[in-house]
Amino acid sequence: MKNASIKVRNTANEIAAHLLEANPADLLVEDDAFAVAGSPDKSVTWAELGASFPPLQFPEGTEPGGLNTTVIQTAPNFSYPSGAYGYVVSIDRDTGAVTVERYVLVDDCGTVINPLLAEGQVHGGAAPGIAQALFEHMSYDEASQPQTSTLIDYLVPLAADLPGFEAGRIVTVTPNNTLGAKGIGESGAVGAPPAVVNAAAAAAN
Amino acid sequence: MSTTATSTTAMSTASVTITVNGEAATHEVEPRFLLVHYLRELRRLTGTHIGCDTSNCGACTVLLDDEAVKSCTVLAVQADGHAVRTVESLANPDGTFSAIQEGFRQEHGLQCGYCTPGMLMACTALLAENPDPNDGEIREALEGNLCRCTGYQMIVSSVRWAAEHPDGKVPAGMSAATAAAPGSEA
Numbered sequence: 196m197k198n199a200s201i202k203v204r205n206t207a208n209e210i211a212a213h214l215l216e217a218n219p220a221d222l223l224v225e226d227d228a229f230a231v232a233g234s235p236d237k238s239v240t241w242a243e244l245g246a247s248f249p250p251l252q253f254p255e256g257t258e259p260g261g262l263n264t265t266v267i268q269t270a271p272n273f274s275y276p277s278g279a280y281g282y283v284v285s286i287d288r289d290t291g292a293v294t295v296e297r298y299v300l301v302d303d304c305g306t307v308i309n310p311l312l313a314e315g316q317v318h319g320g321a322a323p324g325i326a327q328a329l330f331e332h333m334s335y336d337e338a339s340q341p342q343t344s345t346l347i348d349y350l351v352p353l354a355a356d357l358p359g360f361e362a363g364r365i366v367t368v369t370p371n372n373t374l375g376a377k378g379i380g381e382s383g384a385v386g387a388p389p390a391v392v393n394a395a396a397a398a399a400n
Numbered sequence: 401m402s403t404t405a406t407s408t409t410a411m412s413t414a415s416v417t418i419t420v421n422g423e424a425a426t427h428e429v430e431p432r433f434l435l436v437h438y439l440r441e442l443r444r445l446t447g448t449h450i451g452c453d454t455s456n457c458g459a460c461t462v463l464l465d466d467e468a469v470k471s472c473t474v475l476a477v478q479a480d481g482h483a484v485r486t487v488e489s490l491a492n493p494d495g496t497f498s499a500i501q502e503g504f505r506q507e508h509g510l511q512c513g514y515c516t517p518g519m520l521m522a523c524t525a526l527l528a529e530n531p532d533p534n535d536g537e538i539r540e541a542l543e544g545n546l547c548r549c550t551g552y553q554m555i556v557s558s559v560r561w562a563a564e565h566p567d568g569k570v571p572a573g574m575s576a577a578t579a580a581a582p583g584s585e586a
Contacts, residue, residue, distance in 0.1 A: 315508045315554055322551030346456040346546060354539040354552040383551075 197374045199266040206262055211239040213254035274369040276377035278302035280321075280386040282394040293329055293395050301363040302382050306375035314362050317383045321360060324387020326352040328395075416480040420445065421489035429476045436460045436471035438479070439486060447487040447517050451546070458545030461518035462486050468525035470518075470544065487517035490524065492568070499568035500524055500559070506570065509558030511549035519545050523559050532563050 204224070211229035212219035215237060223232045230238035245262065253261060283297040300317055307313045323331070330350035334342045343349045368375030413428040420443050427442050439445045439462065448471060451459030455473040462471045463485040471484075490498045500523050503509065510516045519542070526533060526541040533541065538559045539552065547555060562568070 311508045315511060315550060318551035318553050319511055319549045320551075323548065345454055346452055351546050351548065353546070354542040354556065355536075357539075357552055359535065359556070360551065360553050 198268060199264050202264045202266060203262055206257065206264070207241070207244050209254055210244055210252065210257065210261065214239050214243075214252060268372070270371045272371045274305065274371050274377040276302065276304045276379060276382060277367075278382050278386055280390040282390050284391065284394040284398050286395065286398050293391075293398075295325055295329070295358045295391065295394075297361070298325075298358050299361045299363070300383065300386070301365065302379060303365045303367050303377070304379035304382070305367060305369045305377040307364070307366070308374075308376075310364070313364070313379050316379045317362050318360050320381055320383025320385070321387045322352055322357055322383070324384045325357060325391055326350065327384075328388040328391035330356065414477050414480075416476050418476070418479045418481075419483040421485060427476075431475065431477055433476045434472055435462070435464075435469075435474040435476050435479050435484070438476035439471060439484070445486050445488050449514055449517055451514065451518070456546065457515070457518075458522060459515050459518040461521045461545060463521055463525060466525070466528065468522050468544075485521070485524075487520050490520060497568055499562040499566050500527065502565070502568045502570065503558040503560075503562035504555075507554050507558040507561050509550065509555045515545060515547045515549075519547065519555060523555075523562070526559065527562060531566070533559065535560070 208222055208224070208229065209219050212222050215222070215229070215231060217231045221231050222229050225235070227242070228238040228240040229244075230236075279301050281299045282295055285294050285296050286292070287294070298321065300321060302313075302317055304313060330352055332343065333349065336342055369377050411430050414431055415426060416429055416438075417424055417426045418438070420439065425443070427438070429438060429442070436448060436450055439448050440450070448462055449459040450472060451457035453472050455470040458470060460471040461468050463469070464471075464474065464479060465482050466485070490501055492498055497505065500520055504516065504520065509519070522542055522545050523538075526538065530537060530541075535556050538556045542552070542555065565571075
């Protein structure tokens with residue numbers, strides 16, 4: 196993604212320089228437009244670049260496809276995200292019901308482009324992870340008739356079933372891709388079930 | 401009973417006049433026709449989603465006379481003479497987002513988006529009744545709406561954002577959704 200973005204940016208810079216009749220090395224990109232350094236009055240926006248008609252407005256030597264780019268990269272190894280999750284649960288002595296009181300998650304997924312979206316991925320994994328430990332279950336009667344035939348019977352968690360999440364992050368960049376990013380999508384779902392079970396076991400003792 | 405007689409027996413229909421997002425229209429519908437199908441197929445308002453079709457999930461939530469209902473469990477004939485609001489009615493007349501829509505954008509209140517139309521309508525009903533709900537009240541109010549992506553926390557904060565910014569305007573420099581710059585975390 197990073198390499199493709201750089202390639203698109205460089206191609207855009209070449210086309211913008213051609214349209215502005217300038218030297219590509221003299222261009223700056225600011226906000227959403229390219230302009231010659233020192234004379235911001237005359238500029239070319241990304242939208243204008245996207246709309247420019249290739250045969251007439253691309254400089255000689257522009258690759259077919261213009262701003263369309265595919266970069267295929269082979270990573271030398273997997274990336275290994277890590278994290279630590281801690282829960283506080285309470286157990287109702289009369290019913291055995293387990294309630295998650297507090298939920299702290301710290302993940303290391305390397306370089307993060309959008310922290311809000313990265314945290315959303317952690318929440319989105321942790322919620323079904325908690326539910327796997329405490330709620331969700333397919334059950335069948337003796338005749339193999341499913342007893343959990345709706346989302347409500349299966350106990351997909353509701354907003355009121357879950358706590359607020361306290362999410363933190365540390366950043367250890369992976370050397371195995373140019374962006375330094377590691378996975379985040381599954382971490383909540385992987386970490387939550389054992390953490391909930393451990394907390395419940397500790398509470399029961 | 402001959403097959404001819406069966407095939408020529410038409411299903412009886414009822415005439416319904418329903419005001420949807422301020423526009424009234426009259427249609428002939430079968431009595432069994434669900435409101436959600438009426439909205440999607442006859443009014444062509446496909447923003448209202450069908451999730452479970454069994455009133456479990458809330459994806460089809462719309463406002464019926466300003467009350468949040470699951471439109472897969474309401475018959476079109478039951479809405480005859482009433483007013484329905486769908487997600488298509490939420491944006492301001494100039495096309496900008498309403499407070500609750502902007503809240504979902506700012507606070508990342510959706511991921512796949514399937515539950516979002518229903519969530520937005522349930523939240524709209526909540527904020528009309530309680531303009532300043534706390535987190536617990538929001539979670540309780542959304543009990544009828546399932547989300548499998550977000551874990552709900554950012555939906556809760558989206559509603560809080562809307563409550564704190566009732567005009568839906570994003571204060572300058574305060575956009576969480578656009579604040580993240582590449583490399584800023586490294």
